[in-house]
Amino acid sequence: MLTHLNRWAVILATLALCQSSMGQTTELLDVRQDTQIQGLANTLGIPNGVLPLDFSVAKYRVTYPMPYLGQTFDVTAAMFVPVDSEGNTVTCALPTHTYMHGTIFLREAGPSYAGFEGELGYLMAAGGTVTLMPDYLGLGGSEDVLHPYVHAESEAESGMSLLSAVVALQDGLGFSLNGQHFVSGYSQGGHASMAMAKRMQEDPDAGFPLAAAAPMSGPYDMSGTQLPMGMAQEEYSNPAYLAYTLLAWQQTYGNLFVDLSEIFQEPFASGLPAMFDGETPVEMINDYLAGPTADIVQPGALEGLMAEGHPFFLAAQDNDLYEWIPESPVQMYYCTLDEQVFYENALVAEAWMNDNGASAVTVIDGGPLNHGGCALLAILGGTVWINNQADLCETSGLEGIGRRDLSWQPAAGGVSIDGLKAGEAWTLFGLNGRILKQGYAPEGQMSLAVNAGLFVLRGAESGVIRIAVAE
Incomplete structure (x- = not known):
C-alpha cells in the first residue's frame, strides 16, 4: 500500500x-x-x-x-x-x-x-x-x-x-x-x-x-595566489583545471590567444578542445596531460599569460573576489x-x-x-x-533537538553556553563524533574553553546545539 x-x-x-x-x-x-x-x-x-x-x-x-x-x-x-x-x-x-x-x-x-x-x-x-x-x-x-x-x-x-x-x-x-x-x-x-x-x-x-x-x-x-602557485609547480595535481580555465575564459573574453598552440605543445593544443564536450571525465583529461608542465606547455607561455597587462592576467583579475x-x-x-x-x-x-x-x-x-x-x-x-x-521552520513534537533551549556566543578563550540546567550532564563532540569533553553544568551561564573548529554540544536534558568557532 x-x-x-x-x-x-x-x-x-x-x-x-x-x-x-x-x-x-x-x-x-x-x-x-x-x-x-x-x-x-x-x-x-x-x-x-x-x-x-x-x-x-x-x-x-x-x-x-x-x-x-x-x-x-x-x-x-x-x-x-x-x-x-x-x-x-x-x-x-x-x-x-x-x-x-x-x-x-x-x-x-x-x-x-x-x-x-x-x-x-x-x-x-x-x-x-x-x-x-x-x-x-x-x-x-x-x-x-x-x-x-x-x-x-x-x-x-x-x-x-x-x-x-x-x-x-x-x-x-x-x-x-x-x-x-x-x-x-x-x-x-x-x-x-x-x-x-x-x-x-x-x-x-x-x-x-x-x-x-x-x-x-x-x-x-585567482591572479595573485591560485594561478601563480599552480603554474609554479613542476607537475600540478590537476592540469585539466588550467586547460578548463583557458578555454572557458577564451569563450568569455575572446582575446586570450589566437590559437591554443601558443600555449600548449602538440598534440595537446589540437586534442584538448574536443575533450571539453561535457562527456569526457576529468580523469581522462588529467591522464592526457600527465607529466611535467614543461613537457605540456610552450616554453615561457605561462610566464607570458601572467605578465601584467596580458589579457589572461586581466581576466584573472576580473575574477578575483x-x-x-x-x-x-x-x-x-x-x-x-x-x-x-x-x-x-x-x-x-x-x-x-x-x-x-x-x-x-x-x-x-x-x-x-x-x-x-x-x-x-x-x-x-x-x-x-x-x-x-537561519530562522528554520521546525516540526511540532520534536524531541532531542533543543535548538530553542540552548544558545552560545563567542567568549574569551572559547564560548559561553546558555540554557543548560544546573547539574545537567553535557558532552562536547567533534564533527567526527569523537567525544572531546564532558561535565556538569553550573548555575547560569557556562564557559567552555575550545579552539577554533566545529563542535556539537549535547545536554542530557536540554538537547543539542551546533557550535562553529572562528580563529
Whole structure:
C-alpha cells in the first residue's frame, strides 16, 4: 500500500512539469522521507545531532533562463523543498540556502542529475531550508555552450536567476520564503558562492539581501595566489583545471590567444578542445596531460599569460573576489594540505576584507587535510553555521533537538553556553563524533574553553546545539 508521502509523489509525478509565466519549469525527481535522509547521514558518518533532520524532502529539477554574453540560455538546478511526513509542503515561511557545487566536467554530474553533491541537498533541506543547487551554465541540462569555468559574473548570475525563478514558482508549489537568503559552496563553489554573495550585496534592487555566506576552499585570489602557485609547480595535481580555465575564459573574453598552440605543445593544443564536450571525465583529461608542465606547455607561455597587462592576467583579475567589504557575516573554510585550491586564497581574502573595514569576516582552519578530505568537514561546518543563523521552520513534537533551549556566543578563550540546567550532564563532540569533553553544568551561564573548529554540544536534558568557532 502506498504511504501518504508516496501517493503524493506519484500524483505530482504524473503532472511532471509546472511552468510559470516567466518560462521556468519544475520537474519532481524524488521524495525522501526523514528516515531515509537519516540513513544517508549515517552512511556518510555524520554524528546524530550535527544537522537537524526534521523533515522529509522533495527534490525538483528547475529549468530557468539566465543571460550570458548578450544571449539568454536555459539552465538547470536542483531545488530541495522540506515537506511533512504526509508529503505536504510546510506552512511556515522558509529561508533559502543556495549551495554552489565544485568543479565538474560531465554535464550529468550536476546536482539536479547524478552528481554526489546533490545528495547533500537532502541533508541541508531537512533542517528547514529551501536548498538550491545550480548546475551552472554549460552543465546539467545546459548544452551547446562550454561551461564558463571560474567566471565570477556567470557563476553569480546562475544563482541570482535561480532565486528569481524560485520566487515565481513558490505559490504554484505551495511554499513561501521568509526573506533570508544564505549561500555556500566548496572548491569552484567557494568561488561561485563568494561571487554570488558579492552580487547580492552590490545589487540590492535584485531583492535578495545576503543573510550570510560560507565560501569553502575557493580560489578567491585567482591572479595573485591560485594561478601563480599552480603554474609554479613542476607537475600540478590537476592540469585539466588550467586547460578548463583557458578555454572557458577564451569563450568569455575572446582575446586570450589566437590559437591554443601558443600555449600548449602538440598534440595537446589540437586534442584538448574536443575533450571539453561535457562527456569526457576529468580523469581522462588529467591522464592526457600527465607529466611535467614543461613537457605540456610552450616554453615561457605561462610566464607570458601572467605578465601584467596580458589579457589572461586581466581576466584573472576580473575574477578575483576578495576586494570587497562584506556587510553580512562571511565565514570561509580551508584546509592546509589542499593540493588543488591553495589555502592562502582564504587568508588573502580574510586579511584584505578585515584590513579594509569588514567586521563579520572569519576563517576556519579545517587542519592538515587535502582537498578531498576537507570537503565534507567544510560543507558540514558551513551548513551548521548557516543553520545557527537561519530562522528554520521546525516540526511540532520534536524531541532531542533543543535548538530553542540552548544558545552560545563567542567568549574569551572559547564560548559561553546558555540554557543548560544546573547539574545537567553535557558532552562536547567533534564533527567526527569523537567525544572531546564532558561535565556538569553550573548555575547560569557556562564557559567552555575550545579552539577554533566545529563542535556539537549535547545536554542530557536540554538537547543539542551546533557550535562553529572562528580563529
